[in-house]
Amino acid sequence: MQLSETALTLGIETSCDETAAAVVRGGQEILSNIVASQEEMHANFGGIVPEVASRRHAELITAVVQRAFDESGVDWPDLHLLAVTRGPGLVGSLLVGVSAAKGYALATGLPLVGINHIAGHITSSFLLAGDDHQPAPLEFPALALIASGGHSDLAIVDGLGEYQLVGFTRDDAAGEALDKAARLIGLGYPGGPAIERAAKKGDPAAVDLPRPDTKEGFEFSFAGLKTALVRVLEPGGVEESEYLVADLAASFQQAVVDCLVRETIAAATHYRARRIIVAGGVAANRTLRQEMCDAARERGIDAYFPPIWLCTDNASMVAAAGHYQAALNGPDDLTMEVDSALQLPS
Ligand code: KG4
Ligand code: ZN
Numbered sequence: 001m002q003l004s005e006t007a008l009t010l011g012i013e014t015s016c017d018e019t020a021a022a023v024v025r026g027g028q029e030i031l032s033n034i035v036a037s038q039e040e041m042h043a044n045f046g047g048i049v050p051e052v053a054s055r056r057h058a059e060l061i062t063a064v065v066q067r068a069f070d071e072s073g074v075d076w077p078d079l080h081l082l083a084v085t086r087g088p089g090l091v092g093s094l095l096v097g098v099s100a101a102k103g104y105a106l107a108t109g110l111p112l113v114g115i116n117h118i119a120g121h122i123t124s125s126f127l128l129a130g131d132d133h134q135p136a137p138l139e140f141p142a143l144a145l146i147a148s149g150g151h152s153d154l155a156i157v158d159g160l161g162e163y164q165l166v167g168f169t170r171d172d173a174a175g176e177a178l179d180k181a182a183r184l185i186g187l188g189y190p191g192g193p194a195i196e197r198a199a200k201k202g203d204p205a206a207v208d209l210p211r212p213d214t215k216e217g218f219e220f221s222f223a224g225l226k227t228a229l230v231r232v233l234e235p236g237g238v239e240e241s242e243y244l245v246a247d248l249a250a251s252f253q254q255a256v257v258d259c260l261v262r263e264t265i266a267a268a269t270h271y272r273a274r275r276i277i278v279a280g281g282v283a284a285n286r287t288l289r290q291e292m293c294d295a296a297r298e299r300g301i302d303a304y305f306p307p308i309w310l311c312t313d314n315a316s317m318v319a320a321a322g323h324y325q326a327a328l329n330g331p332d333d334l335t336m337e338v339d340s341a342l343q344l345p346s
Helices: 039-043 050-072 091-108 117-124 174-184 191-199 223-233 245-270 286-298 316-329
Strands: 008-013 018-025 029-037 081-087 112-116 142-147 152-159 162-167 275-279 302-304
Touching (some): 050 091, 112 117, 117 142, 117 162, 117 316, 174 223, 245 275, 245 286
Parallel strands (some): 081 112, 142 275, 275 302
Antiparallel strands (some): 018 029, 142 152, 152 162
16 A cells, blocks of 8 residues: 555554554654553563453553554544554453454544564664664665564564564573573563663673574574573572572573574574664663674674664554555455464565
């Protein structure tokens, strides 16, 4: 479908534990970006409780959409497109966003696109986010690493909306590994930011941990790393460990970062990518950002990251991905369904 450079898209994201809505102009310019996090609620349980998450999305969604309008100064008649995450994610959570979006589409007659959450994360690297942030240039092919709580994917980006999955994790995702490690060393939920904070005062070489390598394609494997940490902490757990929490955190973080950088650089080299883009919650990690940039630069490749506030789940990335997907393939009809295991095309 035809979408102008000033077309306005409302994005809705409810795939996990963030209820989010945003208005984006022309697929790049963020006019509002509202994220209602359920982090504190789930922290009481040490992780996300799906039933609690979907109920909370249902309570919040209308107010979050209204705030996205209030902060952007945009209203229903100004919009050109609706975009909503349809997978992957928690099925009950996805259903709240998709049902709301279908209701809005029916009531307003606006076209609607269902978005792959991973494609959304990739698109976040191309959003304009203030003068001091450099978005990824629209030059392709690029190699994308999407590292989050649910995914550690590598994808070739041939253009916005054109993705091919070339690598994934055999077991745990990078963020999931960090979340599990944080629980083991008593740092709470969500684990990634907690490990990063604790690691600041630690020695990344203090604890000898493996860098699991599947030796096949560009696959990650983080389960063995967690098991290695369990062994280091045996038999008395973190309380009786000979290691400091800071050293455990720094060493675990370093092992995860080393694996992510190794496979990403190998894939970028193999596919002759001109750019590397890194997105997803784990892309907020400063050690990963620094070490990926350094390793890429050594090979003459530029690496790009969204600003920290766009790394974790948000709806701007969904609105932007919607703009490009609708321009490329047209809108979906209202029979579009959630798919909790949706993947990028391979
Ligand atoms: O993309 P995201 O918000 O949600 C999913 O789609 O999963 O990613 C959440 C994940 C969590 O595992 C969290 O621990 C991790 O990203 N994360 C981080 C950081 N901030 C969030 N991991 C490392 N360092 C961080 N600063
Ligand atoms: Zn995500």
